[in-house]
Amino acid sequence: MKTYEIACIPGDGIGKEIVPAGQTVLAALAASRNTFKFEFENFGWGGDWYRRHGEMMPANGLDALRNKDAILFGSAGDPDILDHITLWGLRLKICQGFDQYANVRPTRILPGIDAPLKRCTPEDLNWVIVRENSEGEYAGVGGRVHQGHPLEVATDLSVMTRAGVERIMRYAFKLAQSRPRKLLTVVTKSNAQRHAMVMWDEIAAQISKEFPDVKWDKELVDAATARMVNRPATLDTLVATNLHADILSDLAAALAGSLGIAPTGNIDPERRYPSMFEPIHGSAFDIMGKGLANPVGTFWSCVMLLEHLGEEAAAAQLMAVIEQVTADPALHTRDLGGSATTAEVTQAVCARIAA
Ligand code: NAD
Ligand code: K
Ligand code: MN
Numbered sequence: 001m002k003t004y005e006i007a008c009i010p011g012d013g014i015g016k017e018i019v020p021a022g023q024t025v026l027a028a029l030a031a032s033r034n035t036f037k038f039e040f041e042n043f044g045w046g047g048d049w050y051r052r053h054g055e056m057m058p059a060n061g062l063d064a065l066r067n068k069d070a071i072l073f074g075s076a077g078d079p080d081i082l083d084h085i086t087l088w089g090l091r092l093k094i095c096q097g098f099d100q101y102a103n104v105r106p107t108r109i110l111p112g113i114d115a116p117l118k119r120c121t122p123e124d125l126n127w128v129i130v131r132e133n134s135e136g137e138y139a140g141v142g143g144r145v146h147q148g149h150p151l152e153v154a155t156d157l158s159v160m161t162r163a164g165v166e167r168i169m170r171y172a173f174k175l176a177q178s179r180p181r182k183l184l185t186v187v188t189k190s191n192a193q194r195h196a197m198v199m200w201d202e203i204a205a206q207i208s209k210e211f212p213d214v215k216w217d218k219e220l221v222d223a224a225t226a227r228m229v230n231r232p233a234t235l236d237t238l239v240a241t242n243l244h245a246d247i248l249s250d251l252a253a254a255l256a257g258s259l260g261i262a263p264t265g266n267i268d269p270e271r272r273y274p275s276m277f278e279p280i281h282g283s284a285f286d287i288m289g290k291g292l293a294n295p296v297g298t299f300w301s302c303v304m305l306l307e308h309l310g311e312e313a314a315a316a317q318l319m320a321v322i323e324q325v326t327a328d329p330a331l332h333t334r335d336l337g338g339s340a341t342t343a344e345v346t347q348a349v350c351a352r353i354a355a
Helices: 015-033 046-051 061-065 083-098 162-178 196-208 221-230 243-253 294-307 312-326 342-354
Strands: 001-011 035-043 069-074 102-108 128-133 136-145 153-159 183-188 215-220 238-239 263-267 276-279
Touching: 001 015, 001 083, 015 035, 015 294, 015 312, 015 342, 046 083, 046 102, 061 083, 061 243, 069 083, 069 294, 083 136, 083 276, 102 162, 102 243, 102 294, 128 162, 128 243, 136 243, 153 162, 162 196, 162 238, 183 196, 183 221, 183 243, 183 312, 196 215, 215 221, 221 243, 238 243, 243 263, 276 294, 312 342
Parallel strands: 001 035, 001 069, 069 276, 128 238, 183 215, 183 238
Antiparallel strands: 102 128, 102 263, 136 153, 263 276
């Protein structure tokens, strides 16, 4: 029987609640199908690790992950530690260390979810946002000069490389081509950002020639937010920079019902390194430790993990079960207006897998 080695990094806050829930569901799925199994290794990295060791993960931590088949991640972010330390010390270290340059974020309205766009049907809102995940605004290039001085200057440069933009564009066109509508919207800001974003637009036009069957258009990022609200059915696959896609995908998740539902994969399409799957949300300080976290975003991330492993049938089974569970309002967590707990939703998913 095939064994997949999965690294589990719950991290901080509700990450510690939803990653174990994801492991429980993956184990239930493996047990019910009996064609593969998982070996989980847990890594207690994050804020607690930082308090003990002064770093979010060990310096050689990537080596412990390198040979895993995939990584299941929770969230980096601790109420007592500055956000840029937790983010750069753990999640971005892994994403950038393993060159997981494609961040893929599907959004749709699952059955039974009361999405805020009242006239919007599940057919109207079915998107995938492709986020450039290795450079751009989060390249980490910049600094502070004369820190604290009235004349202080601080910069975070947006760095885009031709190779980096070409590979994410090609990934996005290919993904759009694989979806029924073959429709790609290239999100841009080339009116104001007149160097990197102009190159971004030129590369989009260049790569589009490799995909003559994909219909594509361009939208400025500010206009894109309005289009998501006003004309959701005109969108299908979107590609955007690291920062733009980060923002657009939280909006997308909220429009589809809750931040707690939305999944993502940080993918190395060339498979040189393990890819990492996680819900798009963070540590959720306001609800951590209370059993209120919606685990659906993590379960959907597990679907993406299974697809990445090539376990298409298991992925489809888990997605179908997730949809059965969201269809039942008694199994909605508080973010969806219900009163179910993380454990109750997890148990309901496991029970339906076994049924
Ligand atoms: P957040 O996603 O943690 O929370 C935003 C809001 O959504 C909160 O009201 C929260 O309760 C709610 N929410 C999020 N996930 C939920 C779930 N599964 N179920 C129910 N409700 C949910 O964003 P934030 O408050 O901006 O950030 C908190 C911390 O998380 C910060 O330290 C931030 O840097 C970090 N963060 C980490 C990641 C990551 O590791 N990938 C992503 C985003 C934020
Ligand atoms: K996360
Ligand atoms: Mn985000």
